[in-house]
Amino acid sequence: MLRNAGRRPATGSARGVRDDGDGEDPRVTGLRTSVTRLRRELAAYRVEFTDRGIAEDELAALADMADGGAPEIPRLRRSLLLVASAIGSVSALAPGLAEVRGAVEMFGTPPRGT
DSSP: OOTTTTOOOOOSOOTTOOOOSSSOOHHHHHHHHHHHHHHHHHHHOOOOOTTHHHHHHHHHHHHHHHHHSOOOHHHHHHHHHHHHHHHTTOGGGHHHHHHHHHHHHTTOOOOTTO
């Protein structure tokens, strides 16, 4: 009955989203998984490019938000935009970036005025 004690729900458009049985929002789980995968792919990508540090920093911020369990939608979208602009031209990372984008989009859009 108190299985979810201590857990915070993700903010944003949570209508119709059910947890995965352990109390965590499946959108947060999806975000964590996709960010982890893209971070690994970026680490394995040996070619240096100008904005690599920005991509790494923002992926770390996304991972922190997922670990916190209640990401702020405007911050998620800002980090996604920075990651996309930093690695958007690296075709080898495009599938991982698309997965992160899909995970962020699962949170919906922020309420107007934020």
